Amino acid sequence: MADELRRVAFVLWPGTHPATVMPALAVLRSANRMAEAELYRAECYTLDDQPLLSPEGWRLPAAQWNGEQSGHAHIWLVADGMALPSTIPVGLAHHCRNRARDGYTIGALEGGVYPLAMSGLLDGHLCAVHWRMIDDFRERFPAVKAGSELFAQDRGRLSSSGGQATLDLFLALLAEERDPDLAAMVAEDLVVERLRDGSERQRVPLRNRLGSTHPKLTQAVILMESNIEEPLTTDEIARHVCVSRRQLERIFKQYLNSVPSQYYLELRLNRARQMLLQTSKSIIQIGLSCGFSSGPHFSSAYRNCFGITPREDRNQRRAQQAMDVAAKA
Template identity: 35%
Template sequence: MEEPLVEVATVGNRPRRFIFVLLDQFTMLSFACAIEPLRIANRVSGRDLYSWVTAGEGGDSVSCSNGVIFTLDLDLDEVGREDVIMICGGIDIQAATTRKLLNWLRREARRGVTIGGLCTAGYTLARAGLLDGKRATIHWENQDSFLEEFEEVMLTKSVFVVDGNRITTAGGTASIDLMLKIIADDHGEELAGAVADQLIYSSIRTDQDTQRLSIPTRIGVRHPKLSQVIQIMEQNLEEPISPALLARDVSLSTRQLERLFRRYLNRSPKRYYMELRLQKARNLLLQTDMSVINVALACGFTSPSHFSKCYRAHYHTTPYRERGAQASRLSV
């Protein structure tokens, strides 16, 4: 038998079991980044500290977003109270969140089971009412729609959040950070560090780290006043601020602000602001059932006709056609 790389203290006789519920069109990356640290923890400790099974509605098979098909171990059956349920979400999370799944989650939650949501599955937990009054996170692309629909949830921009027996992650490699925390809590920092080394994962994030790149990194420009203005824009999409006030807030003239945007981003401040608002509008149209008029208002457009004109100029379709195409796709 291979010698363990790390000695760990015994915590009970049975391995801690994870139930990975794979939703239709789930993201493989966030699932793989959750299951691999558990496998490696077993290997480097030389013991079966963790076990896992896959589950899903029907208990047959499910396809992830890249087309790979997974054979499931279980249907949505009753699990042990010491088990951990991890819902694995991906694209079209609204369609994948079925009534049967919601009822099962509510039943298991009443039994006191720890339940988590990876990637977009924070939406599923929120729909089940399991995040009411709790801190949570979800992939940044879904944050706007989540905020509109679940006002009772304290949404953060963290890479992962553990609030009592509810867990959420932002998706992607955030699952690694979450699992390293769980392993450290269960068996110590040394084992978690050894798992990270095996993964060649040198920058472990905590729940205090945010999921998106900094503005300078995102836009490829390191100019403090430009970054500051863009941050103000992103925080004020529902009630846009005029270029004159934006310039004043960072101690620039309107002309200086205009030159700054033209030089580094090849567009005017007004145009850049408009693109941010339209991006939010598209997310809301694709991810919520909000009316087109309410989407327009949420993105700072007081006139539906002006919103439709701007949207068509940018995306080459109207908001109504975007919503209709999405509805048709989800009904297939």
């Protein structure tokens, strides 16, 4: 096993919670301990002169990135999904492009996919994006092949959707760069139940989200989630899952305390709200893509569910975002 030291740079955007990078640091630290050698040296940087301090008081030692740092085998752009970057410094983008051109690994953790995409280094590449951000990301960066996998590795571009997926990505990287046996030892050291492949989907298994293992309920909800733009009728869903309409209604009532039509409507409205707040698509476009036949129909159903019209909801969110930006200025 090669034991040469590899320096790894993590460049963190303002507002990033230290926990965003902790899974990666945990893998590198454990790798050094298991190998009884310094295989990796993690170096954290910020874009300003402010310390990395979480609301809970966590402090992560970091130096300020000044563009003069060099010698890193990996460069990772890191941002919190709750504080997405709007720009990338020209010097940092230039540095990353030069390193990528020389064959070095460039990666992103959670919201870090935004500045990496802004640099142009993700164009034409696969990229893992957290499911909450994926609609907005796809709209802003159509040249990037954004997916909802746990993590992605594509021709020197690595990306994690965040959270536990970052740990999975670094274990996979450790197995490739060093030794699969070392990766297995690190996984055991970190009490990881199993090594997950990057192609696995992000979402929690449906039966866990529903709190039920009833197979017909699971099949029905999967059908609903797969047919948002052109909704199925309750009779069609019952026919697809091979039960009667009355039996399907009893299952929904027993496990979800709802009827299929109401659950389906709320599912479509929640998808619409996500698109409304994350994309710049028109309200009419969003309504049609979520199965509503007209603007008034969509607006009425939205107001009945959320107590506010789609337009009012979007305007309030934009006003709040503008206030947050002004407060940070």
